[in-house]
Amino acid sequence: MLKIALPALILLLLAVFFRPTPGEYPRLILTAEGVGEIRNEFGSVPLFDASLAKVKEDVDAEMAVGIDVPVPKDFSGGYTHERHKRNYLMALQAGQLYQILGEERYAQYVRDMLFEYEAMYSGLPLHPMERSYARGKLFWQCLNESVWLVYMAQAYDTIYTWLPAADRERLENNLFRVVADFISVENPQFYNRIHNHSTWGNAAVGMIALAMDDDELLQRALYGLTDDGLELGVKDDDGGFIKVAGQKAGFLANLEDPFSPDGYYTEGPYYQRYAMYPFLVFGIALHNVKPELKALQYKENVLLKAVDALLSLTDSDGEFFPLNDAQKGMSYHSAELVTAVNIAYHYGGQNPQLLSVAEAQGQVLLDQAGLSVAMGIAAGKAEPFIKTSxxxxxxxxxxxxxxxxxxxxxxxxxxxxxxxxxxxxxxxxxxxxxxxxxxxxxxxxxxxxxxxxxxxxxxxxxxxxxxxxxxxxxxxxxxxxxxxxxxxxxxxxxxxxxxxxxxxxxxxxxxxxxxxxxxxxxxxxxxxxxxxxxxxxxxxxxxxxxxxxxxxxxxxxxxxxxxxxxxxxxxxxxxxxxxxxxxxxxxxxxxxxxxxxxxxxxxxxxxxxxxxxxxxxxxxxxxxxxxxxxxxxxxxxxxxxxxxxxxxxxxxxxxxxxxxxxxxxxxxxxxxxxxxxxxxxxxxAVEQLAIVYDDDNYTAISIADINGYSSLFVLATQSSSEDEQHSVVIDGKTWSWQGPYRYFEQGGSIQK
Amino acid sequence: MLKIALPALILLLLAVFFRPTPGEYPRLILTAEGVGEIRNEFGSVPLFDASLAKVKEDVDAEMAVGIDVPVPKDFSGGYTHERHKRNYLMALQAGQLYQILGEERYAQYVRDMLFEYEAMYSGLPLHPMERSYARGKLFWQCLNESVWLVYMAQAYDTIYTWLPAADRERLENNLFRVVADFISVENPQFYNRIHNHSTWGNAAVGMIALAMDDDELLQRALYGLTDDGLELGVKDDDGGFIKVAGQKAGFLANLEDPFSPDGYYTEGPYYQRYAMYPFLVFGIALHNVKPELKALQYKENVLLKAVDALLSLTDSDGEFFPLNDAQKGMSYHSAELVTAVNIAYHYGGQNPQLLSVAEAQGQVLLDQAGLSVAMGIAAGKAEPFIKTSxxxxxxxxxxxxxxxxxxxxxxxxxxxxxxxxxxxxxxxxxxxxxxxxxxxxxxxxxxxxxxxxxxxxxxxxxxxxxxxxxxxxxxxxxxxxxxxxxxxxxxxxxxxxxxxxxxxxxxxxxxxxxxxxxxxxxxxxxxxxxxxxxxxxxxxxxxxxxxxxxxxxxxxxxxxxxxxxxxxxxxxxxxxxxxxxxxxxxxxxxxxxxxxxxxxxxxxxxxxxxxxxxxxxxxxxxxxxxxxxxxxxxxxxxxxxxxxxxxxxxxxxxxxxxxxxxxxxxxxxxxxxxxxxxxxxxxxAVEQLAIVYDDDNYTAISIADINGYSSLFVLATQSSSEDEQHSVVIDGKTWSWQGPYRYFEQGGSIQK
Ligand SMILES: [Ca+2]
Ligand SMILES: [Ca+2]
Ligand SMILES: [Ca+2]
Ligand SMILES: [Mg+2]
Ligand SMILES: [Mg+2]
Ligand SMILES: [Mg+2]
Ligand SMILES: [Mg+2]
CATH class of the missing domain: 2.70.98.70 (Beta-galactosidase; Chain A, domain 5)
Structure with a gap:
């Protein structure tokens, strides 16, 4: 833990002296500069154009039906749950369409939906379903509430400039800050953990903080709640720890702790896929709004390495290896991985092998990263994605x-x-x-x-x-x-x-x-x-x-x-x-x-x-x-x-x-x-397998095939030195080698 | 049975007075005229060219390894069984390559292989595996022996003209007639049935008869053995009847009996797929060599109808419905169906929907039917294959x-x-x-x-x-x-x-x-x-x-x-x-x-x-x-x-x-x-299903959905007349309709 002390201190100092100045909007993921580039290019970049057409078709169809913000009632799979999920996706995409196409009706749709939430939220009780250790209001758990805010922050960002200041103030005070406080201050057991739940919570608070230029919320996002009032050893309903001794909190701690330097996420690829989204989008938002924090370079580029690690943990059709709790079939075709691959390509060195993954995904993001990928593919830069050991x-x-x-x-x-x-x-x-x-x-x-x-x-x-x-x-x-x-x-x-x-x-x-x-x-x-x-x-x-x-x-x-x-x-x-x-x-x-x-x-x-x-x-x-x-x-x-x-x-x-x-x-x-x-x-083809030697330091296995061909595998079970010399005597014959193991292709006709 | 008496009689008369005259070779499936056409076209017909290249690659690889005609020993799956199967396929394909490409090495390969069989066959005992009711010599059952001859007859046909007369005489006397007699005269319990086994046997004898111009064998193929010495009621090792009273035999009886006028084969599509091959190839061979028999028009084109029936008995990815004994996964991608679809297209009216099946198959036969399909596809004639009820x-x-x-x-x-x-x-x-x-x-x-x-x-x-x-x-x-x-x-x-x-x-x-x-x-x-x-x-x-x-x-x-x-x-x-x-x-x-x-x-x-x-x-x-x-x-x-x-x-x-x-x-x-x-x-979406009426003549079912919408299905269980008027009274309301059934979309709110 000591190794994050120095950067954390620097960040803290930066934060204390940093006063945000109103900048250009959008600013979080889609940037004003990116919008300009997209407006220049689109129409001649096939994968981007197809993705844009698809999103437009979906959003237009939803807009034709009209907005529905129902009183929360259901678990996942039920109508109100799925409707609220669909709403935040539609709001984000309508916002992107507004920026790219400049059609005001999309901005109006986002605004109208946000005001429906604004009208309802303050009066909402806890969600009626009581299963979660951290119940939400729109959803049965704070987790979904946070996802909602991660998306809605981006939607808000796209119409920020277009909205009158009074509208902004009303949304910020009656909706966004209320939600942000609810998932953090009011739910420390959810917000202040080292866990993918908290990552979503932190990113949600951070995204809306960046959209609103609210430094207090940004600090809360980066470092967690100072005083969470939680007892040590408490567990959630999955049996996971909520707080252990010495636990840090906030986005940076969550970035520090679950990711190894190689980008492996300790819960495994299924949850990494889910957790990557808030890490990446908040990482990019920080990169765009607070470049001085160097979020993408944090811990030697761990966020970008994590995308590589995640892709390497897939089978040949892109499905994640089911380590730990993991639903089989989840793959790099999921929306989160479209985000991850687009970002890794655009912000991480433009590896041409990633383009073939993007081709397989068949869609790109409607932002500068997605444009970059689509342009790379259009330029014929894609190379096969080769996975190695x-x-x-x-x-x-x-x-x-x-x-x-x-x-x-x-x-x-x-x-x-x-x-x-x-x-x-x-x-x-x-x-x-x-x-x-x-x-x-x-x-x-x-x-x-x-x-x-x-x-x-x-x-x-x-x-x-x-x-x-x-x-x-x-x-x-x-x-x-x-x-x-x-x-x-x-x-x-x-x-x-x-x-x-x-x-x-x-x-x-x-x-x-x-x-x-x-x-x-x-x-x-x-x-x-x-x-x-x-x-x-x-x-x-x-x-x-x-x-x-x-x-x-x-x-x-x-x-x-x-x-x-x-x-x-x-x-x-x-x-x-x-x-x-x-x-x-x-x-x-x-x-x-x-x-x-x-x-x-x-x-x-x-x-x-x-x-x-x-x-x-x-x-x-x-x-x-x-x-x-x-x-x-x-x-x-x-x-x-x-x-x-x-x-x-x-x-x-x-x-x-x-x-x-x-x-x-x-x-x-x-x-x-x-x-x-x-x-x-x-x-x-295996005729006989035999343990031909075994002592405290060495184990040897002979493998004979049906044609009488035999080979020998020897292992040093204690020493992993690459330089150490070893030898064993098997049936009077001495076998010598260097390093922790050796496979003798011509193993003689050793049989036990 | 009576309805085949007249055509059979005509065929019999034709056969008695018919003396074959030596004609052009090849003549069975690939014809001399077809070869001329192929030589004109190939090189500019993509699917044909690809199929030719693939076959050439396979045959060249086998020729490089050399011919192996091992002493028979194994069941299916074992080496000798699979080797002999591979041999007849290679012989046929090498013969086709000889005809199309004119390279004599292919003819030599066919000849050399046939002479290896000739050298071995007369001295062969019955196959050592004793499971079958009709043991073969090269294979454990006469069935495979017949398949061998169906293919080898075609291979022989392709090099007939090229072979010196003395070679032909030796092969015919020491090999082909010996095999033909073995699977027929020596195995009447196999040859004289109404069964797919016999179809293969009949076709095998018939194909070699046409290749050798042997009228006695042709009669045996068409009408079976006159005196089979079999007892009534005998069964094979699957429990199937070998002979029942009044049973006819031979190819025409096998064509008559198991196929319905709609082309459905009574054993079901899995066996139809297998049985179709000898029906079709012998049918085409008869069409080419004995056009006066009108084999393809037999029983109102039943052979071509059977291809349609077979294709209609597949799911959306072309797999046959598993009726009766049937291995799941077998589909119209099998080699037999390539034959069937090519033949049905070429000889059966050039239905453009068949071209899309052929496209899905990705290969065509190396004969005039395959060329015809490939040219149809190249000309853009393919239409989607639409399956209906x-x-x-x-x-x-x-x-x-x-x-x-x-x-x-x-x-x-x-x-x-x-x-x-x-x-x-x-x-x-x-x-x-x-x-x-x-x-x-x-x-x-x-x-x-x-x-x-x-x-x-x-x-x-x-x-x-x-x-x-x-x-x-x-x-x-x-x-x-x-x-x-x-x-x-x-x-x-x-x-x-x-x-x-x-x-x-x-x-x-x-x-x-x-x-x-x-x-x-x-x-x-x-x-x-x-x-x-x-x-x-x-x-x-x-x-x-x-x-x-x-x-x-x-x-x-x-x-x-x-x-x-x-x-x-x-x-x-x-x-x-x-x-x-x-x-x-x-x-x-x-x-x-x-x-x-x-x-x-x-x-x-x-x-x-x-x-x-x-x-x-x-x-x-x-x-x-x-x-x-x-x-x-x-x-x-x-x-x-x-x-x-x-x-x-x-x-x-x-x-x-x-x-x-x-x-x-x-x-x-x-x-x-x-x-x-x-x-x-x-x-x-089903709220309630109820039997709301039932007597000796009518049964009525009401179906209510979760939105309270209700419909009514009524069935006349005795009358199937399309004209008859019916009515029933349910809960005091009279429902009237014409014909054997009626679905009332507005069924009221009837519930039991
Ligand atoms: Ca898989
Ligand atoms: Ca299927
Ligand atoms: Ca299937
Ligand atoms: Mg798979
Ligand atoms: Mg497990
Ligand atoms: Mg399938
Ligand atoms: Mg069955």
Whole structure:
């Protein structure tokens, strides 16, 4: 925290001596200069013109229907909620149309709508729905109230000059300051947190502050409430902390804390996408109105880096990896990402690869950033957006673990590995978990969240009980579970104090993309090191993933290692039995939501399991010990409201063992088409996988394929030094290497 | 059968007096004249040129690797099986390249491959895999052996002139006649049936007969074996009849019997797609070599009509409706449909709508039909392919029921209703079942088959046990099941003697597409009339489906009416309880494969059930009686090899009732996007559905929406006359109409 002291002090000094002078309007996002440029260019910039035409069509249609500002009543999904959301979008867009086209009817529409809100707001009670820890007035939660103000501040900005001073005064005093005070002073538990909710609140207050030239509000936006009266340790209705010791507040603290220096947002990409919007628009507004604050350069350009990080956390069709609470399907096609990509391009160095993302999005903003993107595309500057392997640190100083993405080929195989911090209240107990994608399709999934966002029938569109009882639990993830309990005992306070540790990450070798990280706190007394290596070996048919666990523990305990494959089981090399009736696998920690469908044992030292997925065939080969069980289970038990998907899982269970090693290969192969009905390479190429060496410092795995070709992977489990020399003797032969790992392509015919 | 006597006699006379004279080669599909035309045009016809380039690339790559004709060993999915399949395709395509490009190396390749087969074939024993009722030599079944010959005959045809006479003699005597005799004389149980297997066999013998100018073989192809030595009542390994009394044989009988006058193929579109290829290629070959037989005009152009019928049995992305045994995903993008569409366009009146299908296929045949299509597209003649509601009769004379397709909008809502005959050995016990599509997505599904075609790990890629125990059973379909037994007691012989009866079909009114059919034999003593009406009423939000059953029965029995919805349950208006463990719903007739997940009762007279599907929201509203139960179940019980998908179903169960009426509305509404997270119109618009009148002749249903708007549907359940006048008195008000049904848009406020 100390490192922000100096800039904060400077800002404070600047703020004290800074008296805003009336400038040109609009000024926040769209600027007077930008409007001039747009008026010069539009009509000959296809993507901008198409976006303008689309917005005009929408706004004209709404204006034809007329303004409706209903008395607030509904949850998300209900009429009044959706109507107020639509209103602020229409107001913003009408304001943009007024600036670009100069047609006064758009300004009148914005004014009329704002005055309808002005007439109603002061008399409004709290919203009748009582679910939130911070209820709004227009909406059931302050969060939506803040979003409303972020948009309305921009709408107001576009008609500021056009409005008579008396109108401005009335709107500012009876509406904007009232809303700003309501979401801040009257709701410190919402406003003064380190949380995406507060970011929206801070940005809302800040945007209207800049529009109104109100310095007191601007200070409140940047630094939070001086005295919030909150007690330490209070939690919100999601179980997230509201205030912890030493907590800073305000926009700059929120920018400081949840973003790592690499631009990773600790709640994960789904919430980053949502949170990015207020960060970026308030960042740009500060850039435009208070350039001396250098908001975009804050923390070494973290806002622009965050856009890169967010784009790198997508599969090949642009969908975000579902880390923590995350709705699957959300993607860079969302409106927030149009904003992010346009801004990153315009204000962040005009990276031509971003233009191809913008092309895929098919729309641009109606401001100078959108114009810039559209002109870049029109000039033929777009280049393919290439995603590579990347390691993103978590934590304000980048020292709280991270997320690594390994990619082989053009996203043919993508592995997402999470060794991060808890991720605030939307975090899952998923230490060292991973998921795997084949292009845009999930091969091994992370379940995501249990929520039907904005679908009223499902608990008002909010988080459902199974989100906590299932989706957050460790067993819902592709990670190791000890004694059928979740990491940190599923305790949020404990989880929030810890994070996993990077052992090493190496994407320098095209043939081996590798990451290794350890976790020692999830189960006290147990140190787990997971290493994931995407290996491309021309002797093997296709690239494959080696998943290697080295577990140190002093006591005997039970290990469950789940793989949430997606598709239809084709074949196993082990026998199993099926129960006549399906019963839950356990009583708690998420196990109560799994039905046991089959149970088997591997006699051969290798359990093999293959399935048909959306892009072809996949096989998993795991080393097994004598007492290991193979459990085939399915999500859906104790699900009275049918909130869960009936997805399958294979669990490798190892009972009563202290320290141990798990080695698994997951291998995509061949292809199948229901049109040609051609099944190519439908069987695994892995003949045998063996742990051929294991001691306190080294673990070695041999991989033999069906043609008798063998290779050897060796790992230094304690040393991550790139310079250190190592050697092990296996079956009388010495293997030597430098650095934390080595893959010997010619591994000889080593078999256990 | 009598109606084919005359043409058959004429053909017989023609054949007796007909002596083939050596003509020009190639002659079968590609003709000498066609080759001349292609050589003139290619290079300036984009789709043809692209198809040629693609084929050339494939063949050149295979030629570079060299010919492999391995000793037969494997099932489908295994190397030798797939290699021999690839060989005949490569031989055909190399032959086409030789003709078009004139490069002799292609002819040499075909010759060399044929001689490798010639060297091996005479010494081959039966294929080592013993599963088939008609084992092949190159392949495990005569079916594949026949396909091989259909292709190789064409390949031979392309190099016929180029080959020295001695080579021709050797190939004909040592290979082609041997194969032809093997699949016919030596396998009458395969060759002399009315079945798609025999069609392939007949076409294979016929194609090589035309290539070799062998009239004896041609007669055998057209009329089958005179004395097959088969006993009546014998069945194949799928349970299909091999010979029944009075059975004809040969290509013409196979063309006569399974196709209705409307071109519907009694096994359904999946097998029609497969069967069409030999029908069409042998039909074209006859057209080219024996134009006097008028093969394409046979049975009023049934072959060309069949292509239309097949295309009309697809959803909006071209996938075939899965009637009977059918693999989902098979579509008009398959190679067989490229053939079918090219031929239908070229030989069937150059319908410009077919060009847009060909554009979607992205390839054409390398013959005069393909050239014709590519030139049509290049000339800009393509028009959108518009699918409308259609009623296709089943049975040789069109008197064995049929299949109706109702479509609203541009395939926004499509209903497929099956009231056909058994459908031979691939038929399901699915009388009066239906499925429903929203554009290309299934809303209410037919399960399809239980088979992973060509995937060796799953029972050699063949039908799995659950195909008979589950997929064929009545409860696996959206149709009424009495006393937990399948139609006809699941007995194939009984089912084969019966078919449902059309009551009426009317697609003349844009606002009501309707079909009604009855079934009296599936459960002796019970007459069921099902009426499906796709209703578009501007007062209602969106078009909806009314599903109305009128059941006459003298004894009390249990009725189960399943709806296999696809998606996630959102809401019910009835309470239900969930068992702690999941048990199979029953012991047999498919019930043993369903797990009961929940059970409820409706207190209100209407059970409502809504779900989120891939294209938005869907709601079902069903009238209920006091003792009715709502069962929520899922496929997957007693499935030891994980062959079944875990798909859900809602079953309306009515215990101990004699005659009865079921009325249900299925209603798509609104939309949802995980990107915008906008949920529009997520709740049903149906307030109340009521049976307001029911006697021996009439049933009336009132439909009230959430705005209090009410309409009335009345049905004459006995009379289908379009002229007859009807009236009923409901609550003192008289409703009069003409014809079998009437939808009164202003139905008053009738409620039960
Ligand atoms: Ca995806
Ligand atoms: Ca489809
Ligand atoms: Ca589909
Ligand atoms: Mg998760
Ligand atoms: Mg995708
Ligand atoms: Mg079926
Ligand atoms: Mg589709």
């Amino acid at each position: 990347v390691n993103l640190s978590d934590g304000p100083q980048g020292q709280k673990g991270g997320v690594a993405v390994l990619r082989a080929g053009r996203e043919d195989l993508t592995v997402v590995f999470k060794y991060a911090a808890q991720g605030l209240s939307h975090g899952h107990y998923d230490k060292l978990s991973f998921s795997m994608f084949d292009k845009g399709e999930e091969v091994l999934q992370d379940y995501g969240l249990v929520r039907f966002v904005n679908i009223g029938q499902k608990g008002g569109g909010n988080y459902l009980p199974e989100n906590a009882s299932w989706a957050k639990q460790s067993i819902a993830h592709n990670t190791l579970v000890v004694n059928e309990t979740s990491h940190f005992g599923g305790d949020y306070e404990t989880g929030s104090q810890h994070h996993s540790e990077l052992h090493f990450f190496d994407a320098g070798n095209e043939n081996i993309q590798i990451v290794s990280a350890s976790e020692s706190n999830a189960y006290p007394g147990t140190r787990k090191l997971r290493t994931l290596a995407l290996i491309k070996n021309e002797k093997f048919r296709e690239p494959f993933l080696l998943d290697l666990w080295k577990v140190d523990a002093d006591v005997e305990q039970q290990y469950d290692l789940p793989y949430y494959y997606l598709g239809q089981l084709l074949e196993t090399n082990f026998a199993y039995s099926n129960p006549r009736v399906l019963e839950p696998l356990g009583e708690s920690s998420g196990y109560q939501h799994l039905y046991l469908e089959a149970q088997g044992e591997s006699e051969t030292g290798n359990a093999k399991f293959s399935w048909l997925g959306p892009n072809g065939f996949y096989s998993l080969t795991a080393t097994t010990e004598a007492d290991d069980q193979l459990l085939m289970a399915r999500v859906g038990a104790n699900d009275p409201d049918f909130n869960l998907r009936r997805d399958p899982v294979l669990i490798l269970r190892r009972p009563a063992t202290a320290g141990t090693v798990f080695a698994t290969i997951i291998e995509p192969h061949g292809s199948y088409s229901p049109v040609s009905e051609l099944a190519l390479e439908s069987r695994t | 259609v009623n296709l009769s089943d049975g040789p004379q069109g008197q064995k029921g049929g299949v109706a397709v109702l479509r609203a909008g541009r395939e926004d809502l499509t209903v497929v209703f099956k009231y056909a005959a058994q459908g031979l050995s691939h038929g399901h016990y699915d009388k009066l079942s239906f499925s429903m599509f929203d554009k290309g997505e299934e809303v209410l599904q037919d399960y399809g088959l239980v088979r992973f075609v060509n995937i060796g790990q799953k029972g050699g890629g063949n039908y799995l046990p659950e195909n008979a125990s589950w997929a064929k059973q009545s409860i696996a379909h959206n149709t009424l099941v009495v006393n937990e037994t399948s139609h006809f007691g699941g007995d194939y012989e009984t089912g084969s003697q019966h078919h449902s009866e059309l009551h009426f079909f009317d697609a003349g009114n844009e606002n009501i597409q309707i079909v009604s059919a009855s079934e009296s034999n599936a459960y002796p003593g019970t007459r069921k009339l099902r009426t499906l009406a796709l209703i578009k009423n501007e007062k209602f939000r969106e078009p909806f489906l009314l599903d109305l059953w009128k059941v006459d029965a003298d004894v009390e029995q249990q009725y189960d009416l399943p709806y296999y919805y696809l998606g996630q349950l959102l809401e019910t208006n009835f309470a239900y309880s969930n068992p702690r463990v999941l048990e199979p719903l029953g012991e047999s007739s498919g019930y043993q494969h369903l797990y009961l997940e929940a059970q409820g009762e409706s207190e209100t007279g209407n059970a409502k059930f809504s779900w989120l599907g891939p294209n938005g929201f869907y709601s079902l509203t069903a009238t209920t009686e006091a003792d009715d139960q709502l069962l929520m179940a899922r496929v997957g019980a007693n499935d030891p090899d994980f062959n079944l998908r875990r798909d859900p179903v809602l079953i309306l169960r009515r215990p101990a009732t004699a005659g009865t009426v079921f009325a249900t509305i299925i209603e798509p509404h609104g939309s949802y996007s995980p990107v915008s997270e906008l949920a529009l119109e997520s709740r049903t």
